Amino acid sequence: MGDLSTLSSNLLYAAFFIYLIATFFFGGTIRDKGKGKSRVAGNIGITITIIGFLTQLGYFITRWIASQHAPVSNLFEYTTFFGMMLIFAFIILYFIYRVDLLGLFALPIALLIIAFASMFPTEISPLVPSLQSHWLYIHVTTASLGQGILSVSFVAGLVFLIRQVDQTKRSKHTSWLEFVIYVLFATIAFIMVTSIFGAMEYEAKFQAPVNGQQAEITYGVPAIAGPADGEVISEGAMGPLFEAPAWMRGQDAAKKLNTFLWSLFGGLVIYGLVRLILRKRVAAAIQPLLKKLNPELVDEVSYRAVAIGFPVFTLGAIIFASIWAQQAWDRFWGWDPKEVWALITFFFYAAYLHLRLSRGWHGLRSAWLAVGGFGIIMFNLIAVNLVISGLHSYA
Amino acid sequence: MNEITCECGHINPEGTVLCESCGKPIEKNQHIDGNDQKELLNMRYDGSARRSQTYNRTIIDKIWNFFSSVKVGVWLIVLTLIASAVGTILPQEMYIPPNVDAATHYRDQYGLLGQIYYQLGFHNLFSSWWYMLLLAMIGISIVIASIDRFFPLYKTLKKQKPKRHELFMKKQRVFGTTESDQVDVERFKKNLKKNRFKVYEENGHILAEKNRFARWGPYVNHIGLIIFLIGSLLRFVPFFYVDEFVWIREGETAMIPGTDGQYYMKNEEFILETYDESDERFKEAIQKQGGPIPKTYQTDAVIYERTDEFIPGKEPELKEVKTASAKMNHPIKFDDYALYQASYQLNEFKEMTFKIHDKENEDSNYGEFTVDLTNPKSEYELESGHRVVIDSYFPEYEMKDGEPVSVSKYPKNPAFVFHVYPPGETSPETSFLGIGMNIDATGENDYKLGLVNFDVRDVTGLTVKKDFTLPIIGLGGAIFMIGVIQGMYWNHRRIWLQPKENGVWIAGHTNKNWFALRREIDKVIDGTHIQKPVDQYEMKD
Numbered sequence: 001m002g003d004l005s006t007l008s009s010n011l012l013y014a015a016f017f018i019y020l021i022a023t024f025f026f027g028g029t030i031r032d033k034g035k036g037k038s039r040v041a042g043n044i045g046i047t048i049t050i051i052g053f054l055t056q057l058g059y060f061i062t063r064w065i066a067s068q069h070a071p072v073s074n075l076f077e078y079t080t081f082f083g084m085m086l087i088f089a090f091i092i093l094y095f096i097y098r099v100d101l102l103g104l105f106a107l108p109i110a111l112l113i114i115a116f117a118s119m120f121p122t123e124i125s126p127l128v129p130s131l132q133s134h135w136l137y138i139h140v141t142t143a144s145l146g147q148g149i150l151s152v153s154f155v156a157g158l159v160f161l162i163r164q165v166d167q168t169k170r171s172k173h174t175s176w177l178e179f180v181i182y183v184l185f186a187t188i189a190f191i192m193v194t195s196i197f198g199a200m201e202y203e204a205k206f207q208a209p210v211n212g213q214q215a216e217i218t219y220g221v222p223a224i225a226g227p228a229d230g231e232v233i234s235e236g237a238m239g240p241l242f243e244a245p246a247w248m249r250g251q252d253a254a255k256k257l258n259t260f261l262w263s264l265f266g267g268l269v270i271y272g273l274v275r276l277i278l279r280k281r282v283a284a285a286i287q288p289l290l291k292k293l294n295p296e297l298v299d300e301v302s303y304r305a306v307a308i309g310f311p312v313f314t315l316g317a318i319i320f321a322s323i324w325a326q327q328a329w330d331r332f333w334g335w336d337p338k339e340v341w342a343l344i345t346f347f348f349y350a351a352y353l354h355l356r357l358s359r360g361w362h363g364l365r366s367a368w369l370a371v372g373g374f375g376i377i378m379f380n381l382i383a384v385n386l387v388i389s390g391l392h393s394y395a
Numbered sequence: 396m397n398e399i400t401c402e403c404g405h406i407n408p409e410g411t412v413l414c415e416s417c418g419k420p421i422e423k424n425q426h427i428d429g430n431d432q433k434e435l436l437n438m439r440y441d442g443s444a445r446r447s448q449t450y451n452r453t454i455i456d457k458i459w460n461f462f463s464s465v466k467v468g469v470w471l472i473v474l475t476l477i478a479s480a481v482g483t484i485l486p487q488e489m490y491i492p493p494n495v496d497a498a499t500h501y502r503d504q505y506g507l508l509g510q511i512y513y514q515l516g517f518h519n520l521f522s523s524w525w526y527m528l529l530l531a532m533i534g535i536s537i538v539i540a541s542i543d544r545f546f547p548l549y550k551t552l553k554k555q556k557p558k559r560h561e562l563f564m565k566k567q568r569v570f571g572t573t574e575s576d577q578v579d580v581e582r583f584k585k586n587l588k589k590n591r592f593k594v595y596e597e598n599g600h601i602l603a604e605k606n607r608f609a610r611w612g613p614y615v616n617h618i619g620l621i622i623f624l625i626g627s628l629l630r631f632v633p634f635f636y637v638d639e640f641v642w643i644r645e646g647e648t649a650m651i652p653g654t655d656g657q658y659y660m661k662n663e664e665f666i667l668e669t670y671d672e673s674d675e676r677f678k679e680a681i682q683k684q685g686g687p688i689p690k691t692y693q694t695d696a697v698i699y700e701r702t703d704e705f706i707p708g709k710e711p712e713l714k715e716v717k718t719a720s721a722k723m724n725h726p727i728k729f730d731d732y733a734l735y736q737a738s739y740q741l742n743e744f745k746e747m748t749f750k751i752h753d754k755e756n757e758d759s760n761y762g763e764f765t766v767d768l769t770n771p772k773s774e775y776e777l778e779s780g781h782r783v784v785i786d787s788y789f790p791e792y793e794m795k796d797g798e799p800v801s802v803s804k805y806p807k808n809p810a811f812v813f814h815v816y817p818p819g820e821t822s823p824e825t826s827f828l829g830i831g832m833n834i835d836a837t838g839e840n841d842y843k844l845g846l847v848n849f850d851v852r853d854v855t856g857l858t859v860k861k862d863f864t865l866p867i868i869g870l871g872g873a874i875f876m877i878g879v880i881q882g883m884y885w886n887h888r889r890i891w892l893q894p895k896e897n898g899v900w901i902a903g904h905t906n907k908n909w910f911a912l913r914r915e916i917d918k919v920i921d922g923t924h925i926q927k928p929v930d931q932y933e934m935k936d
Contacts, residue, residue: 067676097910125680126670129692129723300910307907311879319872326865328724330735330858335521336490337483347476354469356907357439359429388483 004066005124011059012080016114018052019087019107026103030289042100049103050091056084067124070137074125075385078140079117082381085141085148086110089305093152097301101293106155112187119194135324142316143342147377149309150349156302157370164295164364167284173364177283180371182271189266190259197221204237206230208254217255224261227254256386299363302370303356310349317342337388341380348373399424403560408547410449413442415554418563435931436566438904441555443547462536463543471536475529482520485512534624541617548610557595557602559891559902567891569903569913571928578899579923583892586919592890601892603919610906612882619875626867637732637861642805644743644769645852648699648713653859654732656705659713663695665739665853692736694721694855698729721857731861738856744768744806748848749828751781751815754840763847768806780818781842787812792829799827805854815842888912890919901928 025045060081063071071077090106093099127136158180165173197220204219208230217227219237226232226240244254271282278285321342322332333339352369355361399407405416412424413436420430420442427448428437436442447463450456461467485508491500497518501509516523564570584601587594592603630636639653641660648661669687670677681688699713719727727734746768751761762777768790775783789801792810799810810829817824826844827834835843886905893900901920905912913930920927 121680121683123679123683124676125684126674126677126688126690128689133724135724297910300908304908307883311876311883314879315876319876322872327726330726330733330737330860332865332868334489335482335487340479340483340521344476344479347472347479351469351472351476354465354472357465359437384483 008062015056022048023107029100072140076120083113089149139320146313153305154374157367160367163290186267190263410444419560443551462539557597558600567902573926574898599894606885609885616878623871639859659699735858740854742851745850782816784814
């Protein structure tokens with residue numbers, strides 16, 4: 001069994017690097033277009049992407065065999081799978097519209113998601129009774145596929161915005177676009193900070209009251225925000241700059257806040273450096289590379305992704321979820337935060353689809369909605385699990 | 396009715412924007428679809444006469460128009476979305492610990508925010524009247540908007556003729572003219588059929604159409620939603636919906652609530668299994684968890700049906716119906732009911748055996764007595780002549796404000812105040828006994844009580860459900876899915892070809908995905924000498 005799970009994680013590493021290589025080939029298509037109709041770089045790019053996808057599928061299958069249950073049962077497994085579904089959805093839309101440059105953005109975002117996933121505990125965990133059902137993989141994989149397809153809509157929306165937003169003057173559009181880019185940088189920062197201190201085996205232990213009892217809290221990164229009324233107990237560890245407010249509850253609330261702050265600051269540093277080198281807005285620097293793209297085509301890709309993804313998401317995240325909930329918890333709907341946020345996602349894209357009926361909601365507005373939808377999906381994945389939590393916090 | 400006769404001879408209902416037959420814009424109605432402001436025709440509902448756009452006089456018209464508006468629909472969706480998000484800021488009341496006062500809980504746990512949240516009723520947001528009202532308004536909007544659009548659109552698409560008015564052609568988004576005498580119409584038709592278009596012809600005018608059924612997708616999915624909402628409403632009717640909860644101790648038989656006394660269940664055994672810590676696969680995860688991880692919750696049960704008339708106080712006659720186990724994800728089903736493994740209590744005390752001995756000598760024994768903790772006797776006579784009276788019994792004992800109290804009626808932490816009457820005595824000695832506690836209140840007792848033995852058992856908690864709304868809700872969900880897929884995965888496309896003196900005109904329309912339509916047109920004009928039409932819509936952002 002041990003060998004199989006090692007093989008499994010190696011396949012995931014391999015897939016990660018294969019996606020990275022594919023990204024470069026999609027990058028190569030920027031020049032490709034200039035020389036006319038050659039599709040060499042794009043064809044190589046998509047081929048490598050498919051190889052990467054199959055490799056990751058190998059990870060998924062071997063891990064399934066090793067753990068004897070579908071590897072979608074904790075935050076690491078689910079998020080990795082979500083990254084894989086984003087790639088899969090990209091491949092589908094690539095073959096409908098053949099927009100090479102979409103790959104240049106879709107793959108890095110999938111990479112970011114997979115790297116992000118690896119920051120959470122990766123060991124194979126047993127299934128608690130409520131998860132022991134075939135519906136685990138039926139519901140979770142379908143919901144995740146739906147989210148993956150909807151995320152392609154975000155990728156296309158982002159490409160559209162970078163291509164279309166007027167960069168000659170500062171506006172709400174340019175600022176929000178920079179903010180989206182900053183959030184991506186902050187995610188990179190989170191991954192870097194967590195991996196660097198993880199590699200250094202950094203540890204700082206605190207003693208602090210949690211729900212009225214003294215508990216030991218171990219930080220994996222230096223404390224900016226320490227636990228409320230906490231005391232450093234590891235020797236030589238950096239004391240916190242300030243204490244987390246006392247109303248933040250739960251064993252790890254302060255720790256999470258601390259990592260969050262690190263990510264925000266890290267993101268600022270990366271963004272600042274990039275701005276310093278580029279000497280203009282990040283989106284403004286990318287814009288010229290996308291000049292050859294037909295904005296209307298990108299808009300259609302974004303819409304098409306919602307049109308394809310919405311039914312899949314509804315089936316997986318609402319209908320299959322209800323059937324399973326009826327079996328496991330005796331009610332098909334219980335207003336658990338995860339359920340509510342799935343409903344919010346449903347409402348949001350339903351509103352999007354209705355707005356597309358009206359004039360004036362294509363193009364920029366539509367692209368912003370796609371970005372917002374992705375924000376909701378990520379909120380449901382991350383914030384609901386780590387902050388709000390409820391029946392679904394298995395991570 | 397002020398019917399409108401078009402120059403093609405077709406009679407259109409009042410409010411028509413584009414002639415149902417030839418598509419000619421009806422001049423006085425162009426403002427309805429905003430065509431007067433634009434170069435291109437608004438083809439969303441094919442210029443059909445919709446009630447909401449035609450009448451606006453009576454109060455009924457106004458209500459109708461309000462609910463049939465997509466804008467209103469979107470607003471309702473957005474408001475519900477925001478309300479739902481607010482409902483997740485703090486846990487809903489059903490997720491806070493039971494037996495606590497909600498008002499204090501929200502204040503103590505979440506401070507001012509919690510207090511405001513509670514005051515505004517957000518702790519029960521999803522069952523609040525205004526949330527229900529929002530959902531109901533969405534329901535009404537779905538019905539009215541669908542009726543408003545479906546029937547006119549259906550009629551128009553049924554009555555459309557291949558021969559179109561010139562203005563209609565020119566004002567289509569995809570339009571092109573070809574001046575050539577070499578146009579190969581036969582090949583064009585063959586190409587269309589190869590691409591699965593249905594081809595209609597009228598004096599050389601061609602209409603090619605595919606996937607009209609995709610246009611009905613939205614209406615089908617709206618029907619599904621309505622059925623779903625009706626199903627949810629029926630839950631308020633007791634006949635359709637039973638939701639009860641029952642605790643049953645191991646070895647006990649109890650009536651199943653919600654079944655009108657018809658069914659009983661015996662709890663043979665409750666089983667809680669945890670994962671083996673030496674399992675290679677999960678070793679790491681279990682260590683990290685720092686405690687055992689549960690593997691199974693299971694109740695082995697026997698279901699009985701009462702065979703005799705229900706008479707209060709009479710012991711029921713029971714007939715075994717089935718033996719089964721209720722597990723997570725595997726409820727026991729019988730008749731129309733289902734029993735779900737929902738909760739459990741481990742090691743509840745069943746009985747305790749005490750002995751009386753000399754205070755100074757633990758080995759002496761004046762006799763033993765056993766207290767059944769769910770049904771204690773008030774007095775126990777021992778053979779040695781000692782008499783023990785239970786003065787007070789606290790099933791789940793706790794000290795509150797210096798007073799012993801019981802926080803529940805379940806024997807989880809039993810404690811007693813015993814009065815021991817030595818043989819022949821009339822004034823008792825008082826002892827206070829609990830788990831790990833044996834207090835001689837006066838300090839003058841000669842005898843002492845000691846715990847000899849105890850028995851524990853598990854209690855299982857099961858939900859009892861009967862739900863006739865499930866098939867209705869399931870049907871609604873299924874119809875919704877069919878409708879969404881029908882509307883989203885197929886596109887309604889039409890291509891018109893009009894013969895001209897020297898060449899042809901071509902126009903195309905799709906309800907969505909214009910790029911794909913243009914690619915398809917490229918395919919069907921291949922080799923026909925028809926010029927590629929242009930997309931007259933320019934993105935202006």
